[in-house]
Amino acid sequence: MMRWLLWILAGILLGGIVHLATILALPRTASQDAYARLAPITPVNAMTPIPAPTPANAILPFMDPAFAVAVCRYDLSAGPMKFTAPVSQAYTSVTFYTRYGVAYYAINDRAAGRRLIELDLMTTPQREDLPDDENVTAADRLIIESPTLTGLIVVRALSPEPGLMPMARASLADAKCRTQ
Amino acid sequence: MRLLLGSLFTFMVAAAVGLGSTWFALTRGAAFGTLQIGAWTARPKTGTADVDPYARAAIARIGALPVGLGDGVAFVARTDDQGRPLDGRCDTVISGTTPPARYFTLTLYEPDGTLAANSLDRQGFTSHELIRSQDGSFEITVAPRTRAGNWLPTGGVERYVLVMRFYDTAVGIATRAGREAPLPSIKSGGACQ
Secondary structure, three states, X not given: OHHHHHHHHHHHHHHHHXXXXXXXXXXXXXXXXXXXXXXXXXXXXXXXXXXXXXXXXXXXXXXXXXXXXXXXXXXXXXXXXXXXXXXXXXXXXXEEEEOOOOEEEEEXXXXXXXOEEEEEEEEHHHHHOOOHHHHHHHHHOEEEEEOOOEEEEEEEEEOOOHHHHHHHHHHHHOOEEEEO | OHHHHHHHHHHHHHHHHHHHHHHHHHHHHOOOOOEEEOOEEEOHHHHOOOOOHHHHHHHHHHOOOOOXXXXXXXXXXXXXXXXXXXXXXXXXXXXXXXXOEEEEEEEEEOOOOOEOOOOOOOOEEEOOXXXXXXXXXXXXXXXXXXXXXXXXXXXXXXXXXXXXXXXXXXXXXXXXXXXXXXXXXXXXXXXXX
């Protein structure tokens, strides 16, 4: 009897390890995460408008239907990237996600403080390779460091009422991401 | 023989406990850094690089992209103020005020994150569209059939989820209580179909 209790205790302890291991491994093994869902419709290092979610069809779950969305699926292995997006009339935001869906940086039009949101995206080693003088003059240049080589830049423009959706979509049409 | 049987048994217990608790944590949601105000819950850290492993796993499993904290914060309600699950066949009233934000949106989803189909093709409101009373408060009726004022149709789905997203707001990691972020109440118990 005592022996079986010990076996159960060992099983529960081992179960705890299994639990932690599966939780930590899941983001890397999930086959239907946001990046995998977007990969078939978005070319690498180019801005692609995402179709608005409808009850019958949505690329991602829990998308906000009040927003026009465009995605740049980036790959920094060829070098740093430059991202620009004009500000829409109502509200525009840019969010950077790693390959595994972590939102590591987000900025909105008010924080960017201009009519054009301009950002440089690079990995930490690429930033270290920047010539020093360039780093100094970069005061007016917002540099974002990506923790992963690949990931997603998601631009969202709000359409405060359904009739303004074409305007929100049009403002995203001028958003660009390209390798420097 | 006994050792073999015992270790086999141990592995079975380990698999059941480990995978069971993982499944439970991902479907019910583990509550790390959860901000609870009335029936609404938000996890502002989910929109940052400091996201906890449970939230990361849950996001990867459903395949959604969380709202970044520099963008806004999302509050989710699955029940009314009394803790009853939201039922799309009944009338539910959302009323009150909201924390300061440049814009907010309220959206109705089915529990799996798809939008609920309805004849009006309306899945939510933006702060811009709401009809408000003079003191700035508002009342939204979530109901399967046409209602006067701010009507959010459910399409008659059995269960639904409400998500309120606040954009360009001070609500975030430092927010602790409903006093800093007043959210509307959710009252069900109206007529059912």
